[in-house]
Amino acid sequence: MKRRTFLQRATLAAFATGPFIRAAEPAKLRTVLIGSGWWGKNILKEAMASGRCKVVGLADVDANVLEVAGDQVEDLSGDKPKLYRDYRELLAKEKPDIAIIATPDHWHALNTIEALKAGAHVFVEKPTGHTVNESRAMLRAAHESGRVVQVGLHRRIGPHHVSGMKFLKSGAVGDVGMVRLFAHSAGGGPEKPTPNEAVPDGMDWDFWCGPAPLRPFSKKLHPGGWRNTLDFANGTLGDWGVHWLDQVLWWSGEKYPRRIFCTGGRPISGPPVLTEKEQTSDAPDHQVATYEFEKFTCVWEHRKFGGNDTEKHKIGSYYYGTKGVLHIGWRDGWTFYPSTKGGKIEHEDSQLQEPDGHNIKLLWADFLEAIDKRHAPVAGIELAHRSSVLPLLGMISWRTGRSIAWDAEKEQITGDAEANALLARPYRGPWVYPV
């Protein structure tokens, strides 16, 4: 008998014995983490805190990161996870019920597909893929496996987002014809190149780069800095934009934009540098992306400079309606500014987990419930795929320098072979682009 089938029967048997006899504790879900750095551990902490997961394995290509994570898991839960450099070995040996994937974006697809093939339910960080067709391959693998895939779009369940959406859908903002999404910060300036370094002891740098081009090691990239290097991620639009674009799909019920145009660059950071000696990031320091939907226009804007109080809010979304403007933000919660003079400003505070300001606890609980009840989770792969495609299409428009028309049915850019080629990218061997 397969272990999973046995567990299901065991659970049924426990119920069958009736409410007056204490059922045996259900077996804990064997949980692994692939990519054991800061954010991965934030998710894993919620898995441990749920009391329903046993951490059986951790994977990371950096031996120091892995050692630290192993210690911390033992401190927090008493579990002694086995430590792996190679996620494939981890999945083959541990046969987990759940795999959490918190690697850099360029690894999400290969990690997720392998985990689903190994029979695990998957909690993967946003955005789903680094290119559109990776995301599509993840969606297909999820369908074929029948497993639950939750994507780390915690703003789908964050309390002030839920209540803000309720307010918006109630009609209190009136008819909304335009949405503006944004993330701005102050300061900025020319980016000084960081010297390349010898690969640190214990780091498998070739594996870290994986399917992406191999570049010299730099602290600019690891830990954390890869978000602004386009071989591994998609800059601020990919990292932050996906959360807010996802909210727009949630609010509107529309599934895709028809046309996208994105412009931006590095006038402040300066041209990207990549030499044998040093490197900078290469993501735009500002970008504006326009998404033309059927019933409204959505504009994304980010700037890594010139953020100050001339803009009331620095991060989030403005929904422009006939009755006023709703801002749904991050730590500043949501606020409605009515059009009528003297109208009442309405506001709700955020309720976030600090210090990092998220709602992973709620998202994890929803994930477990989806596994238990076999229903779609709140940020399932289906909708997260559609949301993740939006920043990726924005990046294609930015790269080609022209607007693109999106045929969501065929998942093709209409009449633009050059842009279509950017829906995927060549992989560095031996890694094979997933289909």
Place this chain on the structure above:
Amino acid sequence: MRHFCVALLYSAMFPMLAVADDWPQFRGPSRNGVSAEKGWRSEWKGEAPVAWKAQVGLGFSSIVVSGGRAVTAGHADGKDTVFCFDAATGKELWKHSYAAELGDKFFEGGTTGTTTFDGERLFWLSRWGDLMCLDASSGKVVWEKNIAKETGAPGPMWGFTGAPLVVGNLLVLNVGEAGVGVDKKDGRVVWKSAPKDAGYSTPLPFEFGGAKFALFGNGTNYLAVDPVTGKEAWRFRWVTQYGVNAADPIVSGDRVFISTGYSKGGTLLQLGADEPKQLWKTKVLRTQLNAAVLHEGYLYGVDGDTTEKGALKCIEFATGAEKWSQPGFGNGGVIVADGKLISLSGDGELFIAPASPEGFKPSAHAKVLGPKCWTAPVLANGLVYCRNSRGEITVINLHPQ
């Protein structure tokens, strides 16, 4: 003669202390957070008596006091500046600036290292590897170089932080995998180690078995080297998240206490003929930034990371057992003088309390600064020097009335 004059000046300005003492280097005259100073006031009514205030720019650099001068550093407008003040009055005597990055990676940035006095010389290692010898009376540069560029050592994620340690004719620096030794008269590199990540602690001198060592953390270990030759004596693997082996170790006889943050915790090692032996481990005291202080068999220090609110704690050195905890203290620092704790909370509340395992019972306290106070207070000649991240310095006068 100069010291005599300074002493006369002090006695004219303030009633005499039973025992006065300078604080010429990071963690004080004995590099352990303890001052021999006695007779200073441990009580006051209402607001703490302020001797002087100053502004030095962004950063966490500690203050050093020697020969009537108080020196620290800060960052503003693309420059680091080393400031020298009259230690008693706060009058600015000189300053020395050079171009430097803010370095605001996951914090507000600014200077993090501390200067070291050596008589009439002052040594400074910046986050970015600028190593300089300044004339303590004028601030003029005697010599300078970039030690990271010269040795090829990469800067750890938040840059170099350990202060230079003076050992005879050499400076020992926490740069590279196992330190660098340079000639203090001209900066010539005498010995160096592999170009790998340093940690953030300041080399700690100690003697064991008739030999001298410098002990510090690198990216993945705490290790002891011969300060004269750089020859490594031993290393103890100690991997802290992001390589933040920052707090100085504490040595007592053949025992070495190590503690770091990010939930890593502490351990007591026993030195012997071979590798150090681990006696116990604890999660009770996890010193992310400032090391604890050992006093009569008990450690006093801040447990927890800056992302939570740290607790001031007392633990037994021999066993690691927690004696008391003062939650909500924040990530400030503590020193010991005359059997008392002088502690500055993360939000800038200064407390004086007996150093006792029985509990934390302050005899005086006062808000002296706003947050963030990640820099331990300093006691020298009856004055307590406090700073915050914004570079506000407040000096409290604890001379006997």
